[in-house]
Amino acid sequence: MxxxxxxxxxxxxxxxxxxxxxxxxxxxxxxxxxxxxxxxxxxxxxxxxxxxxxxxxxxxxxxxxxxxxxxxxxxxxxxxxxxxxxxxxRMVPAAVSRTTQIVALWMADTRFTDETGAPAPLRRAGSEGSGPTFESLVEEVTRDVRPRAVLDEWLDRKIVTVDAVGRIVLAEAAIAPSKGDERQLYYFGRNLHDHIAAAVANISTSPAPFMERAVHYEGLSQDAARRLEALSRELAMNALLAANREAQAMQKNSEDGEWRWNFGVYVYREKTPPGERVDDDAEKQP
Incomplete structure (x- = not known):
């Protein structure tokens, strides 16, 4: 360095x-x-x-x-x-690593997604119906922990829910960990580290090695800020899902290596504090 x-x-x-x-x-x-x-x-x-x-x-x-x-x-x-x-x-807690791998597979592999590409509800082994089971999903990633133990843990943490016909449904908490979840603190440290590390590398090296960009506007109404937040959430989620599918395919088809990769997105809005507001229309640009 x-x-x-x-x-x-x-x-x-x-x-x-x-x-x-x-x-x-x-x-x-x-x-x-x-x-x-x-x-x-x-x-x-x-x-x-x-x-x-x-x-x-x-x-x-x-x-x-x-x-x-x-x-x-x-x-x-x-x-x-x-x-x-x-x-x-730099240690990834076992529960975090296991959860991340299973959720990533559920969201990317066509065996576990529906016709729209979204994670499909999975039946339990031995239940009526056809198609993949929650047990087969878990065993695809690990055989060190029983699928029932994973299910009990995930139900307790609200990572999954059970629908009216007994199928296991992936919840929003699987993608965005809730307050108190062990994964939230782990990703807090890892994602901020990687974002800052990329930004530091960009001001330390020429040409800048990493993409680190943002679109930002000031002087917006609250309604406009909320609508832009909703749009950016949708666009970002689509990009993350596409990247996850490609990464899953590459991981299956390539040999093991020593590199890691992180593709992250953030969205933020706030009421501009007094003294920081931009009045010049020329400043309102990305």
């Missing part, structure tokens, strides 16, 4: 305003959840040392406490204490 002071990168002073803006919603979350400023400082201190050790190592040179101290501004004694923390562990 390039040194933070390499030519072409923005200096620390120019980063102040955009960093303050991106941190504001996180600080709001920290305060709401009881994460104090001293606790956050402890976490940042450890991360500064960790990133300096693992991402700013020089080829064929020892990464000394003095150099880490120079890069981070943290005292050598504190650097020495924190270096034993090791690299961050």
């Amino acid at each position: 390039a040194d933070a002071r390499d030519e072409g990168l923005p200096d620390a002073a120019r980063l102040q305003q955009p960093v303050a803006r991106l941190l504001r919603p996180l600080v709001r979350l920290f305060i709401s959840c009881g994460t104090t400023f001293p606790a956050l400082c402890d976490l940042l201190r450890e991360l500064y040392v960790n990133v300096a050790v693992h991402d700013f190592a020089l080829p064929d040179k020892e990464q000394t406490d003095s150099r880490i101290s120079l890069l981070t501004g943290i005292h050598r004694k504190e650097v020495h204490r924190l270096r034993s923390a090791g690299a961050p562990v």
Whole structure:
């Protein structure tokens, strides 16, 4: 990784305003959840040392406490204490990984979708009727956990429901985890990481390696903002479903590798705070 002071990168002073803006919603979350400023400082201190050790190592040179101290501004004694923390562990909780794989298959594989391409209601094994069962879906992904255990867990978490004829129906919560769901916090960290990592790579590298774009308008009425939100949700969901189908096919037909890929979409609207409103019509453009 390039040194933070390499030519072409923005200096620390120019980063102040955009960093303050991106941190504001996180600080709001920290305060709401009881994460104090001293606790956050402890976490940042450890991360500064960790990133300096693992991402700013020089080829064929020892990464000394003095150099880490120079890069981070943290005292050598504190650097020495924190270096034993090791690299961050990028671990996907087993339940999250299993749920994600099963839901992705249900939404992409034509054996488990209806004529419109939507996830089809699945019957239980041994029930009347024909077609795939919920058990066959789960066993396609894993045989380490009984399908009944997965079903009980998913019913409890409202990932699925049971319709009037006893079929298992995929719920909205499977795609958009609800508050308190373990997957919500996992994706909160992973998706924000990937979005920020892509944006950082784009301002650190020329040409910019990743697509990171947004369409934004200001000075809208509340009704217009809501209608645009609904439209963008529909367009985004169609894009995600198409990408998921293609990824499922590629994963089946290609050999294993060491790369990962993430395609994400976000939609946001808010009432513009006083002092940030745009009055110039020339500014109202994507």
